[in-house]
Amino acid sequence: xxxxxxxxxxxxxxxxxxxxxxxxxxxxxxxxxxxxxxxxxxxxxxxxxxxxxxxxxxxxxxxxxxxxxxxxxxxxxxxxxxxx
Amino acid sequence: xxxxxxxxxxxxxxxxxxxxxxxxxxxxxxxxxxxxxxxxxxxxxxxxxxxxxxxxxxxxxxxxxxxxxxxxxxxxxxxxxxxxxxxxxxxxxxxxxxxxxxxxxxxxxxxxxxxxxxxxxxxxxxxxxxxxxxxxxxxxxxxxxxxxxxxxxxxxxxxxxxxxxxxxxxxxxxxxxxxxxxxxxxxxxxxxxxxxxxxxxxx
Numbered sequence: 001x002x003x004x005x006x007x008x009x010x011x012x013x014x015x016x017x018x019x020x021x022x023x024x025x026x027x028x029x030x031x032x033x034x035x036x037x038x039x040x041x042x043x044x045x046x047x048x049x050x051x052x053x054x055x056x057x058x059x060x061x062x063x064x065x066x067x068x069x070x071x072x073x074x075x076x077x078x079x080x081x082x083x084x
Numbered sequence: 085x086x087x088x089x090x091x092x093x094x095x096x097x098x099x100x101x102x103x104x105x106x107x108x109x110x111x112x113x114x115x116x117x118x119x120x121x122x123x124x125x126x127x128x129x130x131x132x133x134x135x136x137x138x139x140x141x142x143x144x145x146x147x148x149x150x151x152x153x154x155x156x157x158x159x160x161x162x163x164x165x166x167x168x169x170x171x172x173x174x175x176x177x178x179x180x181x182x183x184x185x186x187x188x189x190x191x192x193x194x195x196x197x198x199x200x201x202x203x204x205x206x207x208x209x210x211x212x213x214x215x216x217x218x219x220x221x222x223x224x225x226x227x228x229x230x231x232x233x234x235x236x237x238x239x240x241x242x243x244x245x246x247x248x249x250x251x252x253x254x255x256x257x258x259x260x261x262x263x264x265x266x267x268x269x270x271x272x273x274x275x276x277x278x279x280x281x282x283x284x285x286x287x
Contacts, residue, residue, distance in 0.1 A: 007189055011267065012260070015238065017245050038208070042193040045212050046271075047239055053220040054240045059119035063133045067111050067140055071104060 001025045006036050014043055107147055111140060114160050117241060121161070124236045125168050127225050135171065139164040158243065162251045165233060189264075192271035214281070215274060223273035231266030238263055 006029045012018050013026045030036050118139060122132035142163050143150075150159060188194070196208045224232060233252060237243045243251065248259045 011189060011264070038197055039190050039193045042196065042208050049212055049215050050220050051240055053217040054120055054124065056217070057120040057123050059115045059136070060133065063119065063136060064115055067137065068108065071108055
């Protein structure tokens with residue numbers, strides 16, 4: 001497998017969505033080819049950065065409390081929040 | 085607040101305590117992932133809260149039909165995406181920009197490895213470390229919604245192509261092409277912000 005093929009498949013490979021045999025071919029190439037390895041490492045790091053950034057956003061405590069209150073309300077057969 | 089403000093009560097007639105406890109555990113487990121995804125979709129905290137509330141309301145409504153042991157996370161994300169499409173995209177349709185130029189998979193990686201600035205330092209990590217949270221958020225927010233949904237599901241939430249295809253109700257090939265275009269545009273934007281930022285900071 002050459003660089004051009006590997007580059008075309010790299011995202012799908014990083015997504016672990018390639019057939020096992022194809023995935024192994026990409027892996028072997030990336031291990032041996034400095035340029036493709038650089039791209040792969042860069043893409044891995046970029047994805048980590050994007051994930052870390054977006055996972056910092058947590059649901060506000062108020063939303064959690066509101067949802068649980070709505071549920072608790074329904075368990076008691078009450079209807080206090082229906083006009084909310 | 086259409087829909088989102090109604091209580092759970094009106095649709096849980098005859099539902100038992102066990103179901104309620106299982107559902108409550110589901111809320112706890114998936115609230116953060118659903119909220120951060122809603123935030124990426126809507127771009128506003130209050131809209132995201134409304135959307136998540138609407139999602140859990142819809143999910144509770146159809147909880148009877150939810151099969152125990154099936155993929156709860158994918159099920160909830162599908163409800164979230166449908167609620168988003170119903171609530172927001174109906175009002176302001178965004179163009180899909182399908183005529184976008186193909187800039188290549190490794191636009192950003194090529195730029196970084198090819199720039200004198202980063203290659204002289206011999207370390208593209210220097211670029212990665214300078215990517216700021218606000219740049220990531222802004223770059224994601226500027227993707228057309230169909231691309232943004234695919235990128236968020238794959239790259240942040242880690243869903244498989246098959247799961248994304250089921251969540252968004254689109255063919256596998258469409259998942260791949262949206263991901264591809266979305267990732268390209270995202271990288272292009274990140275490079276542009278990094279360059280703007282460099283000029284401003286006078287480096």
